[in-house]
Amino acid sequence: NPYLCNMSEHPILEQETIVALATASGNGAIAVIRLSGKDAIVITNQVFRGKDLLKQPSHTLHFGTIRDGQEIIDEVLVSLFVGPNSYTKENVVEISTHNSKYIIERVMSLLIKKGARAAKAGEFTLRAFLNGGMDLSQAEAVADLIASNSAASHQIAMQQMRGGFSNQLKKLRDDLIHFASLIELELDFSEEDVEFANRDQLKSLIKEINQVVSKLISSFEQGNVLKNGVPVVIAGKPNVGKSTLLNALLNEERAIVSDIAGTTRDTIEDEINIKGITFRFIDTAGIRETIDVIEAKGVERTREKMKQARLIIYLFDPTQDQVQDIQNQITEVSVLNIPFVTIINKADLLTQEQKLHYELLKPLYISAKEQIGVEELKDELLAQVNLANLNTDDVLVTNIRHVEALQHTRSSLERVLYGIDNPVTSDFLAMDIRQSLYHLGEITGSVSTDDLLDNIFSKFCIGK
């Protein structure tokens, strides 16, 4: 069947055994060196002194030493996974050593001397994909999972790795393949004007696929926000307190993070995490230099900045701005059609009576300096993006490659629908169906090119 073939045949996996450090280099108690390939166990067995690994069952753990000749390099634990019951579907060995740069280098070069080869970036996961352990979108989710830094991005990656939308797409694609072969068959009988493929059934299948595809496409924006964070701009005239607020938001986050005993997390510049949702502040360098985003650089530039945002925090200083002026600025922002929160800062300087002047604007009163109202502001940010009660069980697409393939799929499906309803010959119909199948297959990797695979897996770290 022409649809089931890969674009280019991947060479049957050479039986080379690959090796890489699977844990991050740096401080830590233990390092894990991973091997995969036909000879993974044989090679390890040559340098391991303990039980004969060749005689041990899969999924067992063994204590022993790694030796270079008579020299003991380390005491280690070896985990055995006999293919196909492993991540890569090949024989896999994981050697847990003490985490010393010296030990790791010695063990690695010993294994390489015995016949293993240093793995390329993402090569373990590439093998898992090529050996049918997972499809392409699942392999990509492995990278996302490792990169995930919030509850939401973690959940999306986890769901995609476990099958997510690819199972659904795979089934629909198989159904479509069935129709495709019937239509191809019609081509062989083109003289006789027969229809093997029931057009009504084909049409309802295409509509079903289109619905799924469209829903996935529209989930992209939401998925993207969850994965990469909500881009936020803090706007307002000079000295309204933008950088004070930014620091209040960021510092508090850092304090919370370092409070958790034993966690060492790289603090990500200019991001905060509120109830699992990441908010990313745009152009904070500009804020810190207190460049006036409203006036100095011109309205155009301000707009460009604000347009990148999904949410704007607009700050006013009641000791400087008149109510009318504030109203004018609000009108200007409203044109952008991006949700914004109106903030009266420096509320510590206002009396209750003075606050009454601003009631019409329905602002949030805060004091960035005294850290009053910051929690309420956070709640408001969450409410504005309306993601708090997001059902993360919904399948979300977060990968730009997937959404592009889905868009191409939708265009070709629409041509198929047009073809069914209009006097279009079977060969054109067949061509459009073939295209839909091609683009659907791109997502799961049923269709893939070496370039595409290189592109995806080279972004992985070595050892993944």
Ligand code: GDP
């Ligand atoms: P930016 O130019 O908008 O970034 O403003 P800054 O954050 O640099 O703040 C300008 C001045 O306003 C500084 O002297 C801050 O200490 C002061 N400021 C900021 N927030 C508050 C506040 O809530 N209350 C008071 N009283 N002063 C504030």
